[in-house]
Amino acid sequence: MALGASAAVASQPNDILTAARPASDSFSPAAQVDTADARAALLDRASGVSRSQQRAADDAVQEATEIARARQTALRSLAQRAVARSTYLTENRWVLPMTGYRITATFGQSSYLWSTVHTGVDLAAATGVPIATVGAGEVVSAGYDGSYGNKVVVRHDDGTETWYAHMDSIGVTTGQQVEAGQGVGTVGSTGNVTGPHLHLEFRPGGGAPVDPQTALAALGVLL
Structure with a gap:
């Protein structure tokens, strides 16, 4: 009887050790599956964040x-x-x-030199000084014209004609297109004059002359 009791007592330490062994020493198949699922879930979540960031980056680039x-x-x-x-x-x-140049006669002046009042403005300068058209247009006349001497007429887009008279030489031909500032001739003393100068006229629509100084001032050019 005592021996049996001793055997029973002797087996108790092993039972105690078995009971005290940590559960972490081994994983059950179910625990391993749970761990794999958790890892997969984390990877899926990270992958989702990465895809979202990539879409945001692509949208920003676009x-x-x-x-x-x-x-x-x-x-x-x-x-x-x-x-x-x-x-x-x-x-x-x-x-x-x-x-x-210097202005020697203005529009509307009276003088024995003209049969009526002065129809333009006279700009005195040395013979040979270049003369340019005041605006773009077409040369409608170029040649000698009695008291005007050598004269060029330019018709502009709005129909206004500008006349350049008493020139020494003519540098354009009828029908030629000219730009503002393009040379049309040189100062001279041909026709009815007392010295070399440019006689400039403004004729709206090719009609009666108007004051060139006023006309040019309205266009932003001051003589």
Whole structure:
């Protein structure tokens, strides 16, 4: 009886050790499956975040590309408008007919030199000084014209005619297109004159003359 009790007592430490062994020493198949599922879930979540970030990056690149494209389109449009404006200003600008002159007779003056009042403005300068058309247009007359001497007439887009008289030489021909500032001849003393000068007339619509100084001032040019 005592021996049996001793055997029973002797087996108790092993039971205690078995009970005290940590459960972490081994994983059951179910625990391993749970761990794998958790790892897969984390990977899926990380992959989802990565895809979301990639989409956001792609969207940002697309937006930046569209903004750059729109900016380039706007810049091209501005450049085209600037060229068109520059062309318009070049074609429609008005300039002085010459430099280094002095006014010796104004519009409307009376003198024995003219059968009526003076029909233009006289700009005295040395013989041979270049004379330019004050605006773009077409040469409708170029040649000698009695008391006007050597004369050139330019018709502008609005129908106004500008006359350049008493020239020493003529540098254009009838039918020629000219731009503002383009040479049409040189100062001279041909026709009814007392000295070398340019006689300039403004005739709206090719009709009666008006004061060239007033007409040019309205166009932003001061004689």
